Amino acid sequence: MASQASLLLQKQLKDLCKNPVDGFSAGLVDETNIFEWSVTIIGPPDTLYEGGFFNAIMSFPSNYPNSPPSVKFTSEIWHPNVYPDGRVCISILHPPGDDPNGYELASERWTPVHTVESIVLSIISMLSGPNDESPANVEAAKMWRENREEFRKKVGRCVRKSQEML
Amino acid sequence: MDSGDDIHDANDIESLNEDIESLNDNYDNYDDDAAAADYFDDDDDDDTHPAKSRRIEQSFTILKESDIRQRQEDDIRRVAAVPSIPHGAASILLCHYNWSVSRVNDAWFADEHEVRRTVGLLEKPVYDNPADAKELTCGICFEAYPLSEIETASCGHPFCFSCWGGYIGTSINDGPGCLLLRCPESACGAAVDQDMINLLASGEDKDKYDRYLLRSYIEDNKKTKWCPAPGCEHAVNFDPTGTGKDYDVSCLCSYSFCWNCTEESHRSVDCGTVSKWILKNSSESENVTWILAKTKPCPECKRPIEKNHGCMHMTCSQPCRFEFCWICLGAWRKHGGSCNRYESGEQNETEKRREMAKKSLEKYTHYYKRWASNQSSRQKAVADLQEMQSVHMKNLGDSQRQTELELKFITEAWLQIVECRRVLKWTYAYGYYLPDNEQAKKKFFEYLQGEAESGLERLHHCAEKVIQVFLSDDPPSPSEEFNDFRKKLTELTNVTRNYFENLVKALENVHDGNPCDLDKRPWGAGAMMNEMKE
Numbered sequence: 001m002a003s004q005a006s007l008l009l010q011k012q013l014k015d016l017c018k019n020p021v022d023g024f025s026a027g028l029v030d031e032t033n034i035f036e037w038s039v040t041i042i043g044p045p046d047t048l049y050e051g052g053f054f055n056a057i058m059s060f061p062s063n064y065p066n067s068p069p070s071v072k073f074t075s076e077i078w079h080p081n082v083y084p085d086g087r088v089c090i091s092i093l094h095p096p097g098d099d100p101n102g103y104e105l106a107s108e109r110w111t112p113v114h115t116v117e118s119i120v121l122s123i124i125s126m127l128s129g130p131n132d133e134s135p136a137n138v139e140a141a142k143m144w145r146e147n148r149e150e151f152r153k154k155v156g157r158c159v160r161k162s163q164e165m166l
Numbered sequence: 167m168d169s170g171d172d173i174h175d176a177n178d179i180e181s182l183n184e185d186i187e188s189l190n191d192n193y194d195n196y197d198d199d200a201a202a203a204d205y206f207d208d209d210d211d212d213d214t215h216p217a218k219s220r221r222i223e224q225s226f227t228i229l230k231e232s233d234i235r236q237r238q239e240d241d242i243r244r245v246a247a248v249p250s251i252p253h254g255a256a257s258i259l260l261c262h263y264n265w266s267v268s269r270v271n272d273a274w275f276a277d278e279h280e281v282r283r284t285v286g287l288l289e290k291p292v293y294d295n296p297a298d299a300k301e302l303t304c305g306i307c308f309e310a311y312p313l314s315e316i317e318t319a320s321c322g323h324p325f326c327f328s329c330w331g332g333y334i335g336t337s338i339n340d341g342p343g344c345l346l347l348r349c350p351e352s353a354c355g356a357a358v359d360q361d362m363i364n365l366l367a368s369g370e371d372k373d374k375y376d377r378y379l380l381r382s383y384i385e386d387n388k389k390t391k392w393c394p395a396p397g398c399e400h401a402v403n404f405d406p407t408g409t410g411k412d413y414d415v416s417c418l419c420s421y422s423f424c425w426n427c428t429e430e431s432h433r434s435v436d437c438g439t440v441s442k443w444i445l446k447n448s449s450e451s452e453n454v455t456w457i458l459a460k461t462k463p464c465p466e467c468k469r470p471i472e473k474n475h476g477c478m479h480m481t482c483s484q485p486c487r488f489e490f491c492w493i494c495l496g497a498w499r500k501h502g503g504s505c506n507r508y509e510s511g512e513q514n515e516t517e518k519r520r521e522m523a524k525k526s527l528e529k530y531t532h533y534y535k536r537w538a539s540n541q542s543s544r545q546k547a548v549a550d551l552q553e554m555q556s557v558h559m560k561n562l563g564d565s566q567r568q569t570e571l572e573l574k575f576i577t578e579a580w581l582q583i584v585e586c587r588r589v590l591k592w593t594y595a596y597g598y599y600l601p602d603n604e605q606a607k608k609k610f611f612e613y614l615q616g617e618a619e620s621g622l623e624r625l626h627h628c629a630e631k632v633i634q635v636f637l638s639d640d641p642p643s644p645s646e647e648f649n650d651f652r653k654k655l656t657e658l659t660n661v662t663r664n665y666f667e668n669l670v671k672a673l674e675n676v677h678d679g680n681p682c683d684l685d686k687r688p689w690g691a692g693a694m695m696n697e698m699k700e
Contacts, residue, residue, distance in 0.1 A: 004307070004328070004332070007307075008306075008307050008308075011307075011308060063332070063336065065306055065307075065329075065332075066332045066333055066335070066336035067336065092352070095340070108352075108353075111333075111350045111351070111352050112306045112329065112332070112333050112350050113305050113306055113350050113351055113352055114352065
């Protein structure tokens with residue numbers, strides 16, 4: 001199983017090097033470990049996150065692609081769908097059997113057809129449009145709903161901080 | 167049972183029989199209730215009839231695994247009888263509609279298109295693979311494979327065998343959700359049926375899937391349940407249109423339970439009372455009642471205090487340290503050591519509440535004790551019955567020169583005891599919840615319960631103690647004595663059965679929502695009440 005996962009990840013890494021995708025860059029944290037990726041996501045234009053460079057770690061399980069990776073921002077980021085410790089909470093990263101409350105449609109959850117590219121594109125789309133209905137960071141969701149100006153300032157500080165870290 | 171009760175007294179049994187006879191006479195005036203009349207006829211039967219149950223017709227069927235598979239397959243075939251529904255699709259449809267063939271048919275013929283959409287049975291592929299392609303790219307591993315190594319669901323999304331295997335295996339190991347598995351393509355809802363599972367999954371995974379499918383047939387079907395006894399693998403199919411309110415089910419494993427609530431059988435007492443009683447027995451509320459009854463709250467900090475000895479001058483523990491009088495709960499300082507003067511209306515709310523709580527605790531303890539003793543007595547009887555069958559029967563057969571059939575009356579007596587202990591146990595839960603203000607009903611119930619109980623005690627004594635002389639190391643040779651014993655035990659079994667049937671019937675009639683019924687029973691209250699006075 002592990003070899004299928006690493007072959008597939010290697011293939012994706014090669015493809016991304018050859019044909020980079022706009023909006024992010026990806027590589028390995030440690031050249032000897034194909035299961036830990038380091039990605040830098042560029043704050044999407046015309047959003048509060050524009051101009052930021054946000055680093056995140058993607059950790060793949062040994063049974064990838066049958067189970068989803070976890071994604072965790074290492075840069076400070078203020079967003080309703082990112083836990084205060086940086087973990088990203090979006091529906092496609094949840095295994096299909098994982099939602100007993102039925103908040104998410106099965107079709108929105110993880111399936112093995114997802115790739116590093118489709119995951120990162122989902123995260124970029126999350127940055128453009130937060131989903132404040134099932135927030136990971138309740139305070140951020142509240143601020144997003146009730147005090148957009150304060151939210152904007154807080155995100156602005158994260159963007160500047162991310163630029164300084166470059 | 168009190169050893170003072172003289173079980174050997176034949177007159178005793180005769181008088182019991184007379185009681186029943188007289189009830190019978192009384193009852194004869196009411197011939198319209200045929201079923202009940204039938205039941206009373208038992209009295210006139212000879213000694214040899216089996217310990218039969220009053221039940222006229224079983225409203226349930228016990229299913230072994232092979233029966234379950236057969237029924238499941240039959241249902242799938244009935245759905246697949248529709249020309250446009252293949253076998254695999256029929257199974258998926260039934261999964262979605264709780265294994266109800268009629269629901270599948272209704273939905274299908276009402277709006278086939280909508281059913282196909284929600285269940286994921288596509289009429290034609292939504293993804294067109296190039297018609298002339300010799301190779302296709304797997305949507306998961308992005309490798310190209312010859313067509314023979316690619317498989318698709320009804321949608322046409324191509325994946326290789328190995329990726330399908332991984333996908334299906336992960337889903338099966340996640341649990342019964344695999345029965346509703348869809349194509350891996352995101353947002354594609356095409357169903358993956360058992361034929362595909364069998365083609366693509368590993369042997370172990372196939373078996374698991376098969377198991378889940380079998381379980382789903384029992385668990386998602388409103389007419390079937392697993393037997394709740396630990397380790398039992400049988401299921402029960404229950405037909406609620408049968409006898410109406412009789413929910414008792416006995417599995418082949420010998421466990422009896424209530425179909426409705428799956429607690430152990432509790433016929434004569436309704437499920438609501440049973441669950442209330444079980445909750446009460448387990449709940450913390452009894453602790454609270456105890457605290458209320460046995461303690462007083464500190465008048466200052468309100469913590470409960472139990473007084474175990476000493477004088478009335480109480481000092482609450484740290485950090486409160488409030489000093490007060492245990493009798494009047496006034497501050498000790500103002501009190502000066504006596505509260506002897508009577509002031510009317512002094513007993514306050516707390517005092518009254520405590521008084522009530524104490525009474526209610528006593529009441530509960532009364533019923534609980536009897537409920538629990540019958541429970542343990544029943545367990546003992548089950549063990550005794552087993553010992554009787556495995557050890558004593560053979561010896562008895564040798565020493566008394568009796569055939570197995572001739573000794574059957576002993577087993578029947580024990581089965582009756584086991585059953586009666588169960589019924590009697592639950593009547594104590596019933597009695598506990600009988601409203602205090604319905605005195606007549608309560609009196610009559612307690613009369614029936616008392617009769618049933620003393621009948622049972624006589625029977626239990628006879629089966630447990632009187633038999634001992636024949637089981638001793640030096641048993642009497644085959645004799646009249648043993649025939650007397652047989653007669654006595656058989657009669658006691660019949661008499662006790664009748665008493666319990668009376669009791670059960672009386673209680674069940676009350677459940678039917680006519681609380682006055684107890685007094686109207688044809689064989690009932692009037693006659694019995696008179697006897698009570700005698």
